[in-house]
Amino acid sequence: MAYKIEEGCISCGTCAGTCPVEAISEGDGKYEINPDVCVECGACAGNCPVGAIVAP
Ligand code: SF4
Ligand code: SF4
Numbered sequence: 001m002a003y004k005i006e007e008g009c010i011s012c013g014t015c016a017g018t019c020p021v022e023a024i025s026e027g028d029g030k031y032e033i034n035p036d037v038c039v040e041c042g043a044c045a046g047n048c049p050v051g052a053i054v055a056p
Pocket of ligand 1: 044
């Protein structure tokens with residue numbers, strides 16, 4: 001399991017800049033986390049301004 005970005009994402013890009021393993025990229029209408037790369041550090045969730053990133 002990995003952290004997940006929900007529909008509330010406003011595509012600000014903040015999370016992608018905070019991920020230490022570059023698991024986050026811009027997807028179709030929102031940002032997405034690659035579950036094969038995410039190491040579940042939680043840094044992204046703590047920095048999302050709209051709380052769109054949820055823990056596994
Ligand atoms: Fe990246 Fe950590 Fe967020 Fe996973 S939990 S996407 S490793 S910042
Ligand atoms: Fe979307 Fe939150 Fe990431 Fe911004 S920080 S791109 S709103 S998931």
